[in-house]
Amino acid sequence: MSKSFLEVDGLSKVYPDGEGGLLTVYEDIKFSLEKGEFVCIIGHSGCGKSTILNVLAGLDEATSGNIVMNGKEVVGPSLDRGVVFQNYSLLPWKTTLNNIVFAVQARWPTWSKEKVREHSERYLKMVGLDHALQRKPSQLSGGMRQRVSIARAFATQPELLLLDEPFGALDALTRGVIQDELVKIWEETRQTVFMITHDVDEAILLSDRIFLMSNGPNARIAESVKVDLPHPRARSTIFQNPNYHKTRDYLVDYLINRSESALPGPDGTPRVVEPAKGADGSEGGTNDSNSTAKAVNA
Amino acid sequence: MASLNVRAALLSISFLILALGLWEMSTQPPEADQNLTEYEMLMGGVEQESRVPPPSAVIKLAWEELSNPFYDAGANDKGIGIQLGYSVYRVLTGYLAAMAIALPVGFLIGMSPLMYKALNPYIQVLRPISPLAWMPLALFIIQDSDASAIFVIFICSIWPMLLNTAFGVANVRQDWINVARTHELGHFRTALTVILPAAAPTILTGMRISIGIAWLVIVAAEMLVGGTGIGYYVWNEWNNLDLASVIFSILMIGVVGMLLDLALGKAQKLVEYTE
Ligand SMILES: Nc1ncnc2c1ncn2[C@@H]1O[C@H](COP(=O)(O)OP(=O)(O)O)[C@@H](O)[C@H]1O
Numbered sequence: 291m292s293k294s295f296l297e298v299d300g301l302s303k304v305y306p307d308g309e310g311g312l313l314t315v316y317e318d319i320k321f322s323l324e325k326g327e328f329v330c331i332i333g334h335s336g337c338g339k340s341t342i343l344n345v346l347a348g349l350d351e352a353t354s355g356n357i358v359m360n361g362k363e364v365v366g367p368s369l370d371r372g373v374v375f376q377n378y379s380l381l382p383w384k385t386t387l388n389n390i391v392f393a394v395q396a397r398w399p400t401w402s403k404e405k406v407r408e409h410s411e412r413y414l415k416m417v418g419l420d421h422a423l424q425r426k427p428s429q430l431s432g433g434m435r436q437r438v439s440i441a442r443a444f445a446t447q448p449e450l451l452l453l454d455e456p457f458g459a460l461d462a463l464t465r466g467v468i469q470d471e472l473v474k475i476w477e478e479t480r481q482t483v484f485m486i487t488h489d490v491d492e493a494i495l496l497s498d499r500i501f502l503m504s505n506g507p508n509a510r511i512a513e514s515v516k517v518d519l520p521h522p523r524a525r526s527t528i529f530q531n532p533n534y535h536k537t538r539d540y541l542v543d544y545l546i547n548r549s550e551s552a553l554p555g556p557d558g559t560p561r562v563v564e565p566a567k568g569a570d571g572s573e574g575g576t577n578d579s580n581s582t583a584k585a586v587n588a
Numbered sequence: 589m590a591s592l593n594v595r596a597a598l599l600s601i602s603f604l605i606l607a608l609g610l611w612e613m614s615t616q617p618p619e620a621d622q623n624l625t626e627y628e629m630l631m632g633g634v635e636q637e638s639r640v641p642p643p644s645a646v647i648k649l650a651w652e653e654l655s656n657p658f659y660d661a662g663a664n665d666k667g668i669g670i671q672l673g674y675s676v677y678r679v680l681t682g683y684l685a686a687m688a689i690a691l692p693v694g695f696l697i698g699m700s701p702l703m704y705k706a707l708n709p710y711i712q713v714l715r716p717i718s719p720l721a722w723m724p725l726a727l728f729i730i731q732d733s734d735a736s737a738i739f740v741i742f743i744c745s746i747w748p749m750l751l752n753t754a755f756g757v758a759n760v761r762q763d764w765i766n767v768a769r770t771h772e773l774g775h776f777r778t779a780l781t782v783i784l785p786a787a788a789p790t791i792l793t794g795m796r797i798s799i800g801i802a803w804l805v806i807v808a809a810e811m812l813v814g815g816t817g818i819g820y821y822v823w824n825e826w827n828n829l830d831l832a833s834v835i836f837s838i839l840m841i842g843v844v845g846m847l848l849d850l851a852l853g854k855a856q857k858l859v860e861y862t863e
């Protein structure tokens with residue numbers, strides 16, 4: 291079996307539950323990512339998505355299991371894995387430009403000042419912020435701050451980009467605009483992205499595959515849903531494709547009716563589902579996606 | 589309608605005129621037709637020293653002193669500028685020495701819970717000691733009054749800086765530390781480029797408190813050790829019963845203290861940020 295770009299195997303996270311016992315947030319998480327993929331992960335609040343992402347980022351440690359990226363074990367944070375946090379995490383005493391410069395300098399310490407600046411400005415331009423270079427984060431709206439944060443992550447050209455509900459704190463209109471920007475910057479760069487979201491439409495717009503988690507505790511990544519929609523995608527036209535609705539119905543049904551008890555396949559990897567084809571791709575699947583899709587359409 | 593600033597300034601000036609007027613009137617010499625005791629007549633009128641000098645006398649003296657602040661006519665007769673200069677020099681020397689210790693140690697305590705726990709008991713015991721209580725020990729060990737005064741400044745200004753640095757460093761938002769970690773910054777670069785600017789406003793607050801305390805303490809310290817400095821000057825003029833000079837130097841202590849505070853306030857503005 292050929293190794294994927296990122297291999298996650300047997301990951302679990304146990305916390306003390308505050309009453310002297312233990313709480314297994316998730317267990318036996320097993321999945322892989324290919325280079326250049328955009329994968330979203332959806333699951334109910336508290337199932338452990340952020341913890342998984344933090345473990346991938348190296349900011350947190352799993353209780354068991356291992357992560358291998360490019361054939362190397364992942365230990366601790368690294369510039370190879372860029373992170374966009376939900377709360378932006380910009381350094382408030384630096385200007386927009388200097389927040390990016392800070393990251394670019396860390397990535398390429400030998401670059402000249404001019405080169406660093408030019409590179410940083412290019413990425414700020416990609417998110418439409420070249421007019422706000424000298425402003426401090428406190429002078430930017432939430433949407434603009436998140437754009438800076440996205441530009442910072444893309445500017446360091448990590449091998450894997452991790453996004454934790456990057457648009458969770460934004461209003462719907464702003465979120466839409468920045469989703470378009472993310473589509474654009476991703477089409478330009480084709481970074482490998484692993485993103486948490488709770489927004490089904492967002493996941494469909496952006497991803498090649500969507501991981502579905504079961505509810506915690508003892509959460510698993512139960513299914514891997516293929517999004518069969520051509521690139522480049524646009525928010526304004528994507529819903530014209532029938533596959534969009536099939537995928538959306540499938541996801542919504544999962545979240546409403548099946549996330550409680552869903553399980554991965556017998557080998558521990560997520561069941562592969564292709565709602566566009568109207569069938570459950572993995573053998574031995576317990577679900578019937580045709581009937582569930584209807585249930586949501588009603 | 590005049591702006592708030594203009595109205596405030598007018599009101600301030602009226603208060604000043606009112607206060608000076610009341611002061612001037614309450615310090616008028618008694619009426620000439622009042623019956624004088626024999627002793628008073630012998631002394632040439634009412635005893636001069638028993639009265640607080642009127643503001644006009646203080647202003648006249650201030651004018652003289654400030655028009656030649658740096659004259660030096662022997663040990664007990666130096667201009668106010670020279671005396672203040674000595675005090676400021678001692679304060680700054682002790683303060684900078686305290687800074688050189690407090691900032692690194694504060695960083696260490698703030699970053700390491702182990703060091704915090706290990707050093708905290710000493711800090712808690714040493715901090716409430718009045719800085720002047722160290723004076724005898726300092727005089728005995730250092731054997732030099734000037735250095736002892738500086739030591740007292742050092743010991744009194746170290747605590748606010750130390751504690752604020754430790755507090756500021758310990759409370760840097762984890763998000764920003766995570767930014768440093770995901771960008772693979774080493775410990776030193778993290779401390780310099782993330783923790784220091786993040787904690788700077790808290791540290792500067794400590795430094796501002798320290799300079800205030802140092803300026804309070806130097807007057808008392810110089811009264812004890814004598815020789816030079818504004819504290820010594822006040823005490824010396826009191827011994828000379830020259831109350832106009834005493835009042836004038838009290839005002840100068842206030843002015844210099846205010847300037848020191850303003851300088852630190854400016855520095856504080858420089859490192860401030862809004863989240
Ligand atoms: N530091 C911690 N100590 C104890 N429990 C934690 C800690 N961090 C997260 N948890 C628990 O882990 C679970 C998953 O949290 P999280 O990963 O933030 O969920 P999600 O991002 O999917 O909403 C939650 O039930 C939460 O209570």
Ligand SMILES: [Mg+2]
Pocket residue numbers: 339340341455
């Ligand atoms: Mg989360």
